[in-house]
Amino acid sequence: MSGPTGQDLLRLAVTEPGRAADVATRAVATGTDPEELSYAHHALGIVQRDRGDVDLALVHLRRARQLARRTSDADRVSDVRATLGTALALHGESRAGLREADGAVEMASARGPIRPRALMRRAYVLARLGQHSAAIADLQQAIPKFRRAGDVVWEARALNLRAYARLPRGDLVGAEDDLRQAEALFTRHEAHLEALAVVHNLALIQFFRGDLPGALAAFADLGERYAELGAPHLELALDRATVLLVAGLCDEAAQVVGAAAVWTARRPQERAEVLLMRASARLGQGDPELALADAQVARRLFARQHRDWWRTRADLVGLQARIDLGRGSRRAAVALADSLADDRTEDGVLAALVAGRELADKDPAGASTYLSRAARGRHRGNPLSRSTAWLAHALDLEVQGRPRVLQAVGQGLDALAEHRASLGSPELRALTAIHSADLAALAVRHALPRGPRALVHWSDRGRAASLSEPVAAPSDPVIDALLATIRGLSHRIAEEPDPARIQTLTRERAQKEREVRLAWAATSGSGGLARTTSPEELVSRLGDRILVQLVNVDATLYAVVVRDGRWRTFLIGPLEDAHKAMERALYGLRSATRGRPIDLTPLALRLESALLGPVARLLPVDRSVVVSPPAAFLGAPWGLIPSLHDRAFSPTPSATSWVRAATASPSSTRTVFVAGPGLPTGGGEVVAVAALRPDATTLVGASSTVGSVRSALDGAGLAHIAAHGTFRHESPMFSSLQLADGPLTVDDIHRLERPPHRIVLPACRSGVVADIGGQDVIGFASALLTQGTAGVVASIADVDDAATVQVMLALHAGLASGQRLDEALAGARRSSYGDPVRHATAVLFAAMGAA
Secondary structure (H helix, E strand, O other): OOOOOHHHHHHHHHHOHHHHHHHHHHHHHHOOOHHHHHHHHHHHHHHHHHHOOHHHHHHHHHHHHHHHHOOOOHHHHHHHHHHHHHHHHHOOOHHHHHHHHHHHHHHOOOOOOHHHHHHHHHHHHHHHOOOHHHHHHHHHHHHHHHHHHOOHHHHHHHHHHHHHHHHHHOOHHHHHHHHHHHHHHHHHOOOHHHHHHHHHHHHHHHHHOOOHHHHHHHHHHHHHHHHHOOOOOHHHHHHHHHHHHHHOOHHHHHHHHHHHHHHOOOOHHHHHHHHHHHHHHHHHOOOHHHHHHHHHHHHHHHHHOOOHHHHHHHHHHHHHHHHHOOOOOHHHHHHHHHHOOOOOOHHHHHHHHHHHHHHOOOOHHHHHHHHHHHHHHHHOOOHHHHHHHHHHHHHHHHHHOOOOHHHHHHHHHHHHHHHHHOEOOHHHHHHOHHHHHHHHHHHHHHHHHHOHHHHHHHHHHHOHHHHOOOOOOOOOHHHHHHHHHHHHHHHHHHHOOOHHHHHHHHHHHHHHHHHHHHHHHOOEOOOOOOOOOOHHHHHHHHOOOEEEEEEEEOOEEEEEEEEOOEEEEEEEEEHHHHHHHHHHHHHHHHHHHOOOOOOOHHHHHHHHHHHOHHHHHHOOOOOOEEEEOOHHHOOOOHHHOHHHHOOOEEEOOOHHHHHHHHHOOOOOOOEEEEEOOOOOOOOHHHHHHHOOOOOOEEEEHHHOOHHHHHHHHOOOOEEEEEOOEEOOOOOHHHOEEEEOOEEEEHHHHOOOOOOOOEEEEOOOOOOOOEEEOOOEEEOHHHHHHHHOOOEEEEEOOOOOHHHHHHHHHHHHHHHHOOOOHHHHHHHHHHHOOOOHHHHHHHHOEEEEEOO
């Protein structure tokens, strides 16, 4: 063979695959020597395998094996068989691959350079099969041999593979040590492509340690680097999707998996991994039926490939889907947990937890066996996995009837708070409520018999939004450019008459928004932890106000009333009744704002009974009320309730968030009035109320740009923004107010150095929030409160524009006389009697916070 030697050609197949393919193809066309031809086909097999065409790779490798057997070199045969084994494993022929790998190890001479390579390749097959201990054992033999022979690149490959095998066993320290060594060796020999595999595994370590932002940033960077090399990477896509799922970004994970599925057209043997990940994504999206279908197909494929480790993962996702569908099986849950009894990963913890929960009702003793097994993970792993294990421990104590359940719940919530503090994205912080829902439900169940103080404390701990510290948006020119593009697209969508073109622009905007959300998700938090308010501080801040905190305890509403330092608990009624009453009241109010004649009285009385019950009769007519409901009821029309209609009241996510609002102080007395474009009333109230405050900054028409409004809002004492509002259920962080040059979004609120102390948002649905896991909320108004605004007046539904002007004029008249927001809004409601449309409109506004 002219040019590179056989071993050189094999090295080129990894480092310069294009050049290797050219050389090997010429050798196949012109060569006659069996040894040279075996090297050529061997190299072509490696190139095609790495390009994803495993079928063609197998053709070349089988030909290489045939040619090698015509030589007298056993090591040459061994080397080809070892590579063939890895290709067969990739093709899904796991047993055949392992047979080839075993044969390669047996044939290789004990002291030659091929034996450690055969061991390493067998280790790859074993790791792919999920036999990680056996893989590590082979690598323990291979690595010293590479080191003694000075075979630096193969030593680095073996170290990288050993790290990969150590990760599922939870040996992060050993894995990182291996990877740092491999990284140094690859860098020294300028093996840049192979070094990316090390960076990939280092990103996995960040993920397993709980650094979601770091892992997302690393995977995004890796994606760009692989794209530059023209090498789409399926494993990277699947790992990135896993991180997105844990972060709660299920739609983004599904999109990544959807793109990865296209690649399996050339690598059908890896379809099982893609299906399993898609099943997990669909489970997170709330579609257990489709998740189950995907998991079942993935399971069959894994079973056909004899990949038992992966099959159990498909079983776990399938079982979770069945439970969500109400078709759980105690027998299946126990069998799965038993198969993962020695698994120290989060999957092992989760399987034991699921089995324990499935057994809890019928077999408490059996449940305790599995729950206690899951609880062993509470002192290891990242904060999220520890919180799951603490949940298992709390449930174990509960089924045994033992004390200290709340202490265990507290430890789980502490772990989640630690995780939340590591996140720089407010969306990701809110999405942690998905993980806290079970702990929060357990907390209030056990707090209820301990009395009202305990119930308020533990319900507050479960409402993560009230405990979030202010979060600054990342300062990044790439994100700034994306946001500018999004504003331009929104502006074009608003003016575009062609429906087809609107759809195209909307899809383009959605993609840019995803890029912003992912970029923000990759930013780390400050690490600070917040605390719940103490009973003493709450009572002190309330003064003559009355707190009514509603708590959902096992689908039943309870109310804690705090009045003049006295705490009392009341049973309200079924949660389902409250939901139905709220929906009917909102429907009636929406009808009334459209001028349809409707009697709101029965709806109001039913809403009062369902949400306040006996508490309504205990509220003195001359006292203000703070209402702290579960997240789902923040958007209830509280102003319709007869016992609240004529008084000042303020809804709040939690007692803690209200205390924080009550302690906020204005940084200035500046007043800002803004009127956005396209308002049917022309922003009529802005001109009128601005006349009451001649020193105010007024931005109307072309001057109401995002930049100028954001600058004016920063540190303002009072702001009023009359603009069209949009609440985005699919992307709450991009809920917005339409200004002259585009939308002012939640992202812009997080870019304020100091948010306005008080703000009035008359736009339709400006106070709507997305309920996350029943414990947290995210939206425009909630973002202001989280960032430090003391009070927000906003609407919870669509309102009549002309009536809104009258309500706002009455509101500002009250503010001008020195009233708080809730007092001024109560006056606006009282003044609306006699005008059904205006009355319904006034009721659909809420004064959140404490200012």
